[in-house]
Amino acid sequence: MTAGYGYRLAKGQELPLTLKASIALYAAAKIGAICSVLTLLYTTVVVAFAVPKLYDMNKEKIDEHMAKVTAKGKELLIEGRKVLNEKVLSKLKVPEDVAKKTE
Numbered sequence: 767m768t769a770g771y772g773y774r775l776a777k778g779q780e781l782p783l784t785l786k787a788s789i790a791l792y793a794a795a796k797i798g799a800i801c802s803v804l805t806l807l808y809t810t811v812v813v814a815f816a817v818p819k820l821y822d823m824n825k826e827k828i829d830e831h832m833a834k835v836t837a838k839g840k841e842l843l844i845e846g847r848k849v850l851n852e853k854v855l856s857k858l859k860v861p862e863d864v865a866k867k868t869e
Contacts, residue, residue, distance in 0.1 A: 781855065 774780055
């Protein structure tokens, strides 16, 4: 599965996949610059044990807030995709060989 993504990235013909991969790598680099691997592992273990207990204690409040956050996130995602299409993707030229393959 991972090799398939690597191949598709190496071909460079799928702009959304390339953008997602570059954003993920950028975020990983920023997180790696902030803390060490041991700190990241320790934090992951503490969160893995603390979050389920906190969720059980405050299930109703958390579900209510998560519904609001999910609705707002969907609105922002739609708006963000619209802006991305208008300001970035519409200005990029697709290579001719790629355009012929999709027709």
